[in-house]
Each structure stands twice: as C-alpha cells, then as structure tokens.
Amino acid sequence: MSAFWGPRLETPEELAGRWIELMERLQAVDPLLAHWYDSDSRNAPIVPYVADKVRVTKMIAAGVVRDDEGKPDPFHGYHVTAYTTAAWRRSPRRLCAELLAGTPSPYLTNSAGLSTDFDTVPDPAIVTYKIFKGAVLALAECFDAAGVRAYPSDLSGFWTKIGGRRKAIDLAWISYIAPRFAAQITPPSSAIVEHQPDGGLLMAATDKTFVTSNPAHVAVSREIEAACAPFNALSFPPGEKAG
Known part of the structure; x- marks a missing residue:
C-alpha cells in the first residue's frame, strides 16, 4: 500500500513525530504488527524500534537523500524504513514500513507505504481486510496524505495511464481519498464505503x-x-501546494 501527498517541507523532527504516531497506530491494528525493527544510522545493524523522538529524529536525519557525490540533499527529502522482523532474510510474515518525505519540490511526490516481502508469498494471516484497512487509515491520517491505495502486486498489471502518466488511484483493493478531495467522489454502490x-x-x-x-x-x-x-484528473500530486 502506498500513501502519497504533494510538496511539503518538513524537518526530521516533524517527520519523527508522524513516524512515531504511525508506529503506534500500526501496533494497535493487530498483534502481528506489534513489534518493529529499524536502524538508527546508515549501514547500522537492525535493532528493536524504540519510540524515542530524539532517536527517531536522528535516524530520519541520517536517512537524508544524497546527491551523486554522496553529499546530503535535504531538499529531496528523507528516507527511513522499519520491519516487523529482526532478520534481513525474506519472510511470509515480514512487513516493511517505508517513508520518503520532507521535500517541497513540485516535481517530486512525498510518500509512505507498507508492503510484504518482494517475491515472497505472504502469510494469509497478515493479508487481511482488518490489517490492511487499519494500515491504510494509519498512513492516511498520520501523514495527512492526499490518497492511499492498497493492492496485490499482480493487480498492477491491469493499470492504465491518463495523459501519459500513472493514475493517482488505479485499480486497488482499498482506496482512500483525503477530506479535501472526497466531496468530488461518488462511491459506487457495489463498494464497501466508509466516511x-x-x-x-x-x-x-x-x-x-x-x-x-x-x-x-x-x-x-x-x-x-x-x-x-x-481525483485522477487533477494534477499530480493532486491539488497540493508546497507548505
């Protein structure tokens, strides 16, 4: 699943507050999401996540995007990841939470996401509506996202483009539209709909x-x-302005 929003300048400390809130929300969704592991600096060993704002701020600051020469380039944002298992090896029950945000660039999209392991069939216990719906709302609300989509990877093979660009919301299992855009949408009667x-x-x-x-x-x-x-007809990121 992927949450996205437009240009928004945010510091590592501001992003740390959002990240800590996300972790708390995910931990409350289901016991399978109760434990997280991350790295507090570049190339450091993966360790149990601790909800300490000073530590998380440091971790996010260390994940600053770097230019081709390896120099920090905060204009292009910060990257951080966390996992539900301590081991690096792939696992059917491992989820990865990821953030790339903090950029005010009108040409880039800020995003946060949650995914199962690449090229690994996930445990059915973790791919449930309860878990995915809870995670979608957590991503949307913690990051004030413009939209969120959750989907199985094989569904992306049916995606199409408009005007040469990918749609913000294409075919998905669960789709979320932010309050500032929701009034434009008339949900189909066939869908499960929650306001x-x-x-x-x-x-x-x-x-x-x-x-x-x-x-x-x-x-x-x-x-x-x-x-x-x-919503898809809007500019992408849809209707957002640098803040």
Missing part, C-alpha cells in the same frame, strides 16, 4: 482478502477506479 470522522473517504472492493483472479473483486475495483476519475 471517516474527519471527512476522509475509504472504499474497498471486498472485506475479504483481495484475489486478482476473482472477477467479482476486480469488477468492484474497476467501479471504484472509475468513481475516482475526478
């Missing part, structure tokens, strides 16, 4: 685990994507 207290809009193709080979799941996903046409 959040702050005005955010969550739509899901199914409350079961999404299966791309299931025509019923894909059909509802297509209706949700079609409903998001007004």
Whole structure:
C-alpha cells in the first residue's frame, strides 16, 4: 500500500513525530504488527524500534537523500524504513514500513507505504481486510496524505495511464481519498464505503482478502477506479501546494 501527498517541507523532527504516531497506530491494528525493527544510522545493524523522538529524529536525519557525490540533499527529502522482523532474510510474515518525505519540490511526490516481502508469498494471516484497512487509515491520517491505495502486486498489471502518466488511484483493493478531495467522489454502490470522522473517504472492493483472479473483486475495483476519475484528473500530486 502506498500513501502519497504533494510538496511539503518538513524537518526530521516533524517527520519523527508522524513516524512515531504511525508506529503506534500500526501496533494497535493487530498483534502481528506489534513489534518493529529499524536502524538508527546508515549501514547500522537492525535493532528493536524504540519510540524515542530524539532517536527517531536522528535516524530520519541520517536517512537524508544524497546527491551523486554522496553529499546530503535535504531538499529531496528523507528516507527511513522499519520491519516487523529482526532478520534481513525474506519472510511470509515480514512487513516493511517505508517513508520518503520532507521535500517541497513540485516535481517530486512525498510518500509512505507498507508492503510484504518482494517475491515472497505472504502469510494469509497478515493479508487481511482488518490489517490492511487499519494500515491504510494509519498512513492516511498520520501523514495527512492526499490518497492511499492498497493492492496485490499482480493487480498492477491491469493499470492504465491518463495523459501519459500513472493514475493517482488505479485499480486497488482499498482506496482512500483525503477530506479535501472526497466531496468530488461518488462511491459506487457495489463498494464497501466508509466516511471517516474527519471527512476522509475509504472504499474497498471486498472485506475479504483481495484475489486478482476473482472477477467479482476486480469488477468492484474497476467501479471504484472509475468513481475516482475526478481525483485522477487533477494534477499530480493532486491539488497540493508546497507548505
């Protein structure tokens, strides 16, 4: 799943506050997300995550994007990752939380995401509607994201472009639109629809685990994507301004 938003200048300390909130939200979603591990400096060993703002700020600052010569380039943001297992080897139960944010550049997109291990079939216990819905809302609300999409990787093979660029919300299992854009969307009756207290809009193709080979799941996903046409028609990142 991927949350995205437009230009926004944020310091490592500001991002640390959001990251700590995200970790707390994810830990509350399910016991499978209760424990996290990260690295407090570049190339350092992976260690148990600690919700200490000074430490997290230092970790994010160390993840500053660097130019071709290896010099820090904070204008292009900061990168940080955390995992649900301490081992580097792939695991069906390992999730990776990732952040690349803090850039005010109008040509770049700030983002935060959660993913299962690449090229590894995930444990069905971790790919549930409860976990993915909770994580989508956590990403959306902790980072004030413009939108979020959660999807199985094989669904991306059906994605299309508009005007030569990728859609902000394409076919997905769960789609989220921020309060500032939600009024433009008329959810399809086939979808699971939740209007959040702050005005955010969550739509899901199914409350079961999404299966791309299931025509019923894909059909509802297509209706949700079609409903998001007004959002996708906006500039990307949609309607955001540097802050």
